[in-house]
Amino acid sequence: MVLEAVLIVQRRLEDLGYVRGATPAMNTRSAVQADVDSVNVLYKFLNDAVGTYMRTCEAILDAPPAALRRRGDMGGHSQSHPQDEESYSTSLMHAAEKFLPVYWQIMHLLICLCRDNPAILRAAHTRVRQFIDSPDKRSKEYEPELGELLVVAALVFACQDEGLLPSKEPAESAPDPPPRQSQRLQRTPGSRTNTLLRTPSKRRGASVAPSLAGSSASQSSKDPHIRWSEHFAGPLLQEAMTRGAKSTVEHSPDLQVFETGASPYRIMRTFQHCRGPLRQLALQVSMLAVFNYFTGSQPGPHHQQIHLDRSFGNPPPEAMHALTEEVKVVHRLSTWGELFTKxxxxxxxxWNEDELSAALRQCMLLSEQRGYHTNQHRHGDARSRLAQIRERKERDWKRDHARRVRNQR
Incomplete structure (x- = not known):
């Protein structure tokens, strides 16, 4: 798959009339611009590979256990046995063994391209920075696929750790960013200890992931270094929640009737209808964390490049095991709080329930403003009927939810 991607890029470069080392012909794009345009093929390729991997893992985890299929009991009365979990864990490991080398090698290739042609990295950094600083440029018109944007962001974060970005933006007098402190390992909620990662090194835990943001960061957009938690996570999640409003409206149009204050009904229903895209987003964040952790643990300059060169761009077995555990955690996400933590x-x-409900209402309004969905129940009798439907559905949901809570005690 990696060779196929490289050949695609080479053909794209040739189509643009660019051969490395040759003088561009008149009335054609420059060699630098050809590189910048053609690397988009790799972004799309890697995003598609992530989507395929996610669907494969979901098919494994959503399938009834093999033992239940053999017994013919599909009613959920039988419990899964340890051998069932071992079976799907093995299947997930096989999927990771096929996918993760592709992710690792494409990221290795992208880092090499950025080192060879800094214009590629500058374009990627500008794209991510524009998404952060300009809310009007976060729409589908500018970023059709958030997954592809996450691939670009992963490259920017990796190159920041490599020191490939300048400490200051050209022609600006912004102060140097604060020194980067050592990243702390974070145990992913719900993860279990992974014996493969119990090594004498600093790695501990199964689906451990390093913090993707620096410990202290300037809020100014003049800081060329992009911090995950302080700068990128908020705009990314806001746009993901905004795009998810269309699916929410399709399945629960009564949520177009806005309430005031906290609404557990809105919170639960919205997550339920947006769960698929949100899980894929969380999985890509986990991939970035795993990649950054296993390639960025070596001291010294250009540690990622040296590590990847020595391993020919291949991930260690521990990374595949860690990603497998991450997939299980992501698949179990069931609340907004778990997603935000992940x-x-x-x-x-x-956020409390009041603030989260307000954020979800704001995202639904923004979705309508951007044309992601259409509210056909805004005025008149249609709105009155929808309000009645909302009242009935929310009452039924509260009754069913209370019964489920009692049964779980």
Missing amino acids: VQYENGKA
Whole structure:
């Protein structure tokens, strides 16, 4: 798959009339611009590979256990046995063994391209910075696929750790960013200890992931270094929640009737209808964390490049095991709080139900403004009927929810 991607890029460069070392012909794009345009093929390729991997893992985890299929009991009365979990864990490991080398080698290739042609990195950094600083440029018109944007962001974070970005933006007098402190390992909620990672090194835990943001960061957009939690996580999640409003409206149009204050009904229903895209987003964050952790643990300059060169761009077995555990955790996400914790969005973790409900209503309004969905029940009798439907559905949901809570005690 990696060779196929490289050949695609080479053909794209040839189509643009660019051969490295040759003088561009008149009325054609420059060699630098050809590189910048053609690397988009790799972004799309890697995003598609992530989507395929996610669907494969979901098919494994959503399938009934093999033991239940053999017994013919599909009613959920039988419990899964340890051998069932071992079976799907083995299947997930096989999927990781096929996918992760592709992710690792494409990231290795992208880092090499950025080192060879800094214009590629500058374009990627500008793209991510524009998404952060310009709310009007976060829409589908500018970023059709958030997954592809996450691939670009992963490259920017990796190159920042490599020191490939300048400490200051050209022609600006912004102060140097504060020194980067050593990143702390974070145990992903719900993860279990992984014996493969019990090594004499600093790595501990199964689906451990390093903090993707620096410990202290300037809030100014003039800081060329992008911090995950302080700068990127908030805009990314806001746009993901905004795009998810369309699916929410399709399945629960009554949520177009806005309430005031906290609404557990809105919170639960919205997450339920947006769960698929949100899980894929969380998985890509986990991939970035795993990549950054296993390639960035060596001291010295250009540690990632040296590590990847020595391993020919291949991931260690521990990384595949860690990603497998991450997939299980991501698949179990069932609340907004778990999602915010998983993607390390500190502001969201501090929200109460009132603030979260207000944020979801704001995202639904923004979705309508951008044309992601259409509200056909805004005025007149249609709105009155929808309000009645909302009242009935929310009452039924509260009754069913209370019964489920009692049964779990």
